[in-house]
Amino acid sequence: MTLKIEEVRNIAHLARLQINDSDVEQYTNELSKILAVFEQMKTHDTTDILPMAHPMDATQRLRPDVVNETNQRDKFQAIAPDIEQFLYRVPKVIE
Amino acid sequence: MTTTIKQLQQGLAEKQFSSVEITQDYLNKINQHNTDINCFISVTDELALQQAVVADIALAKGTGSVLTGIPIAHKDIFCTDGVKTSCASKMLDNFIAPYNATVIEKFNRSGTVMLGKTNMDEFAMGSSNENSYYGSVANPWDFSRVPGGSSGGSAAAVAARLAPGATGTDTGGSIRQPAALCGITGIKPTYGRVSRYGIVAFGSSLEQAGPFAHTAEDCALLLQSMSGFDPRDSTSVDQPVPNFSDNLNNDIAGLKIGLPKEFFADGLNPDVAKVIESAIAEFRKLGAEIVDISLPNMGLSIPVYYVVAPAECSSNLSRMDGVRFGHQCENPVDLEDLYKRSRSEGFGEEVKRRIMIGTYALSAGYYDAYYLKAQQLRRLIKQDYVKAFEQVDVILCPTTPEIAFKRGEKIGDPVSMYLQDIYTLSLNLAGLPGMSIPAGFSQSMPVGLQLIGNYFEESRILNAAHKFQQATDWHLQVPEVK
Numbered sequence: 050m051t052l053k054i055e056e057v058r059n060i061a062h063l064a065r066l067q068i069n070d071s072d073v074e075q076y077t078n079e080l081s082k083i084l085a086v087f088e089q090m091k092t093h094d095t096t097d098i099l100p101m102a103h104p105m106d107a108t109q110r111l112r113p114d115v116v117n118e119t120n121q122r123d124k125f126q127a128i129a130p131d132i133e134q135f136l137y138r139v140p141k142v143i144e
Numbered sequence: 145m146t147t148t149i150k151q152l153q154q155g156l157a158e159k160q161f162s163s164v165e166i167t168q169d170y171l172n173k174i175n176q177h178n179t180d181i182n183c184f185i186s187v188t189d190e191l192a193l194q195q196a197v198v199a200d201i202a203l204a205k206g207t208g209s210v211l212t213g214i215p216i217a218h219k220d221i222f223c224t225d226g227v228k229t230s231c232a233s234k235m236l237d238n239f240i241a242p243y244n245a246t247v248i249e250k251f252n253r254s255g256t257v258m259l260g261k262t263n264m265d266e267f268a269m270g271s272s273n274e275n276s277y278y279g280s281v282a283n284p285w286d287f288s289r290v291p292g293g294s295s296g297g298s299a300a301a302v303a304a305r306l307a308p309g310a311t312g313t314d315t316g317g318s319i320r321q322p323a324a325l326c327g328i329t330g331i332k333p334t335y336g337r338v339s340r341y342g343i344v345a346f347g348s349s350l351e352q353a354g355p356f357a358h359t360a361e362d363c364a365l366l367l368q369s370m371s372g373f374d375p376r377d378s379t380s381v382d383q384p385v386p387n388f389s390d391n392l393n394n395d396i397a398g399l400k401i402g403l404p405k406e407f408f409a410d411g412l413n414p415d416v417a418k419v420i421e422s423a424i425a426e427f428r429k430l431g432a433e434i435v436d437i438s439l440p441n442m443g444l445s446i447p448v449y450y451v452v453a454p455a456e457c458s459s460n461l462s463r464m465d466g467v468r469f470g471h472q473c474e475n476p477v478d479l480e481d482l483y484k485r486s487r488s489e490g491f492g493e494e495v496k497r498r499i500m501i502g503t504y505a506l507s508a509g510y511y512d513a514y515y516l517k518a519q520q521l522r523r524l525i526k527q528d529y530v531k532a533f534e535q536v537d538v539i540l541c542p543t544t545p546e547i548a549f550k551r552g553e554k555i556g557d558p559v560s561m562y563l564q565d566i567y568t569l570s571l572n573l574a575g576l577p578g579m580s581i582p583a584g585f586s587q588s589m590p591v592g593l594q595l596i597g598n599y600f601e602e603s604r605i606l607n608a609a610h611k612f613q614q615a616t617d618w619h620l621q622v623p624e625v626k
Binding site for chain 1: 238239336349375378441446451458465466468476478491496500504518520522526558559
């Protein structure tokens with residue numbers, strides 16, 4: 050399985066990563082090598098085998114809908130890069 | 145010389161020394177050796193001495209627990225309230241955790257002293273501790289070699305006697321592999337045994353926290369303090385926690401130990417194989433019954449793991465967006481630029497590779513071929529173990545295919561690095577407990593032996609490890625750290 054440079058650019062975009070033009074070829078080679086390892090999986094027939102998402106096959110545990118944590122906004126926002134009036138500031142989204 | 149937690153505990157109880165004195169002693173050693181070994185990212189000396197003072201008061205009053213006053217180190221993946229929690233990433237270089245991980249809470253409650261936060265592979269991704277924003281870590285047995293990873297700092301700190309015990313996390317071998325390469329004891333418990341709350345998440349269905357120490361006996365003490373159901377972690381399993389120290393001295397005559405032939409095949413270094421064979425002979429002498437077994441799907445664990453773990457990582461690390469905490473790029477032109485540049489500047493190479501692999505495996509058109517397929521094969525791997533444990537009590541194999549490799553040797557070749565985890569990955573896929581104990585030396589470097597237990601049977605592997613350590617002294621060998 051060999052990736053094309055354009056595919057790698059698209060994956061980087063989906064992952065919200067910026068890849069420099071000078072690095073894209075290296076990423077393409079490395080990712081292709083890793084995907085080559087995955088090819089082994091194809092040789093095994095997995096018809097009728099239930100996918101396993103959790104080692105104990107546990108399902109999501111639910112808790113009663115009651116308040117059990119207090120608001121710690123100031124503490125949590127103290128480590129934010131850019132805060133204004135208790136809001137997280139980001140570049141303008143709507144033109 | 146090796147000073148175990150058990151010995152420190154006794155000394156504190158008999159008032160041979162105070163917690164402040166031993167804490168200061170370890171801090172001095174860290175101060176002396178950390179420049180060379182680089183096993184600590186943060187040394188929390190002031191906090192440590194404050195905690196030690198409190199511990200000494202509790203000990204004097206007789207209100208302490210078995211671990212009160214014992215200094216330990218924590219992997220920098222556990223959130224520690226008010227203390228930098230970097231996960232060895234530039235992304236979190238400025239992250240002062242606003243709360244404690246459950247593991248840290250539990251250790252605080254038992255009165256342990258935190259010496260500092262240890263170095264690791266960035267976001268726990270790596271097998272050599274070379275993927276750290278804070279630089280690589282030296283193996284105390286030979287500074288030109290890696291300590292293993294991802295919990296390389298914790299393992300190196302304990303091996304160099306800079307801490308009597310430390311915490312780590314294990315997503316694909318990150319406790320067992322560095323324990324093996326550094327010649328110490330480390331255990332990864334059953335998935336769900338220890339709370340993941342406040343551990344920076346990488347592979348949610350795979351990772352578990354566990355301890356490093358010099359002996360299985362000390363590991364039992366530390367694991368006791370860490371274990372237990374936590375309603376704040378949705379993956380925590382509500383199972384009773386036995387006293388892990390209770391069965392340590394049980395006779396292991398008649399214990400059925402399985403040797404999976406797939407773990408003794410091509411790829412295993414012959415000198416490492418010899419060490420493991422002598423260890424098997426030792427278990428025979430102790431009365432264990434050695435049984436040949438087969439785990440036919442183990443060869444699949446590398447591709448399956450390297451689909452599942454990056455898929456989970458790409459999802460977990462999407463929270464690092466440069467908005468709410470962590471690194472933010474300068475002068476973003478728009479929101480997409482903010483996300484992309486913050487993440488690209490904040491993450492190292494291996495983390496970016498895994499995020500991209502995971503993103504690809506989960507993307508439309510590839511999900512069935514990669515992610516779903518891997519999850520189906522994951523069940524086959526688990527079933528191999530379930531069948532094996534119908535036949536045997538414990539499974540024994542090498543922890544790693546070779547001794548610690550040279551720093552820089554594999555960093556340019558991700559796939560050859562991934563192959564280092566060949567004997568450890570499948571336990572995380574299956575969710576089983578496993579530990580690594582020192583079993584001998586090859587080229588003056590330690591060799592680790594892996595013991596695998598059935599679900600929630602940590603006591604049984606700790607028992608087998610303890611009996612082995614009563615009969616051997618490999619775990620007491622000390623590297624010459626100048």
